[in-house]
Amino acid sequence: MQRQFNLEQNEMPQEWYNIAADLGEVPPPLHPGTQQPCGPEDLAPIFPMAIIEQEVSTDRWIKIPQEVQDKLALYRPTPLYRATELEKALKTPAKIYYKYEGASPAGSHKLNTAIAQAYYNKIEGTKRIATETGAGQWGSALSMACNFFGLGCTVYMVRCSYDQKPYRKSLMHVYGAEVFPSPSAQTQFGQKMLLEDPNCPGSLGIAISEALEDTVTHTGVKYSLGSVLNHVILHQSVIGLEAKKQMKKAGVYPDIIIGCVGGGSNFGGLVMPFMADKIAGKNLRAIAVEPSACPTLTEGEYKYDFGDTAQMTPLLKMYTLGANFIPPSIHAGGLRYHGMAPLISLLVKKGLSEAMALDQLEVFESAVLFAQTEGILPAPESAHAICAAIREANIAKEEGREKVILFNLSGHGFLDLGAYDSYLEEKLMSTAGK
Ligand SMILES: *Cc1c(COP(=O)(O)O)cnc(C)c1O
Numbered sequence: 001m002q003r004q005f006n007l008e009q010n011e012m013p014q015e016w017y018n019i020a021a022d023l024g025e026v027p028p029p030l031h032p033g034t035q036q037p038c039g040p041e042d043l044a045p046i047f048p049m050a051i052i053e054q055e056v057s058t059d060r061w062i063k064i065p066q067e068v069q070d071k072l073a074l075y076r077p078t079p080l081y082r083a084t085e086l087e088k089a090l091k092t093p094a095k096i097y098y099k100y101e102g103a104s105p106a107g108s109h110k111l112n113t114a115i116a117q118a119y120y121n122k123i124e125g126t127k128r129i130a131t132e133t134g135a136g137q138w139g140s141a142l143s144m145a146c147n148f149f150g151l152g153c154t155v156y157m158v159r160c161s162y163d164q165k166p167y168r169k170s171l172m173h174v175y176g177a178e179v180f181p182s183p184s185a186q187t188q189f190g191q192k193m194l195l196e197d198p199n200c201p202g203s204l205g206i207a208i209s210e211a212l213e214d215t216v217t218h219t220g221v222k223y224s225l226g227s228v229l230n231h232v233i234l235h236q237s238v239i240g241l242e243a244k245k246q247m248k249k250a251g252v253y254p255d256i257i258i259g260c261v262g263g264g265s266n267f268g269g270l271v272m273p274f275m276a277d278k279i280a281g282k283n284l285r286a287i288a289v290e291p292s293a294c295p296t297l298t299e300g301e302y303k304y305d306f307g308d309t310a311q312m313t314p315l316l317k318m319y320t321l322g323a324n325f326i327p328p329s330i331h332a333g334g335l336r337y338h339g340m341a342p343l344i345s346l347l348v349k350k351g352l353s354e355a356m357a358l359d360q361l362e363v364f365e366s367a368v369l370f371a372q373t374e375g376i377l378p379a380p381e382s383a384h385a386i387c388a389a390i391r392e393a394n395i396a397k398e399e400g401r402e403k404v405i406l407f408n409l410s411g412h413g414f415l416d417l418g419a420y421d422s423y424l425e426e427k428l429m430s431t432a433g434k
Contacts, residue, residue: 001084005097005246007077013241014064016234019272019343021060022279026230026346027317028056030304038314046215046223048124051117054231062234064116071115071148076238078103080246085373087393094396095252096389098409099243099270100376106141108379108411109266110226113235114138114145117224121151127220128152132182132207134262135161135333135381136168137411138226143177153177154221156184156210158336159202160329167415182207189213189310203326204337209310227263228307228316228341236269239408244273247406254284254406256392260384261288261297261355262334264341266410271353272343278352286353287392288344289384291363293431294327296320296340297348297355307339318345330360330431331419332380356388360431363387364423367413379411380419 028037083096101109133139139155146153162181183193259267300319307313325338347353367383
């Protein structure tokens, strides 16, 4: 059975696909003071102009600059595998395929947008980028990309992940970034949070507030977000554009597409190019998988809310658990965000995508089965997608139907071995009902 469906280097996408062109009206971000739609001048202090234009663009295709393509070519196209060994272990008639974004040198899909964002900052004269990171994948990816383009990089890393994943910090240091556990004493907002609770585990919302404060209080500094926003999902469309060609080589079209969701970017990256077909009438299910400890899509409210805890960001129309929500310190740190990308929220609201919340114990069980059959050690975040794919494969078995399942393996878990230790030593807790 053929396992690998590879593309040539010259089959890499040269344009990003923008779902906003096919989704109809996308609710705009609102200014926190006036409650009016944000204009470019509202965002100019924090983002380069090219990124602001992409954020509001409704052009279906946007050219990928050659310099960005050259850096993406360090690791793209990424592989698409058929999970033959997992299928055998499950004894399922389903055909399971996965796109492997862990093949990037940063270990996840995040480098796809980090490269693009660092490039636009470079050509517009930015000296340093400030950002937040949860589990550390975004911080590592942005550190690497800033280094490629000669920019400084400051990373506010959610404290519980900083403590759980010290090697992520080491990796960021190799690429020349400075890293602070958040809440930190570096910013006024961080100092305030530490005063309230010296043991605060942190959250992405807090870390975003710190990175934004750093940005607006220094010159030559811009801010960068690794997920949630429209331009990030645009940059991640390379995943789905490649996967579409690769599935064609495999001679199949997916019945079900699955991705884990933190802010929504790896799911959006894989799903959006297929979603264009669904909007045009094709039969296709999309499933966004979140942890039951941070059930944004399944239990959150669809409304305008802030992206950060200090309430400095524009208001985004999204599913949210509330900007003050601090999720428990689960091991899939990259999925601990109170909100969800407005584009993904809209898909779910319109019924174009389903959402599912999973307990971390079932997720780790799936991750270990995947590692033992397919060989790759998945990131705990990605394991949510694996777990949902296994559930769907088991349903296909009960129904005796041959279904084609495609999921995004958004990253590898080599820097998450502490979490695997905890699971194997039975120290991980069920997150159901949290
Ligand atoms: C950051 C991350 C996620 C979650 O972020 P999204 O924007 O929802 O993709 C998932 N998987 C991995 C490996 C990550 O690094």
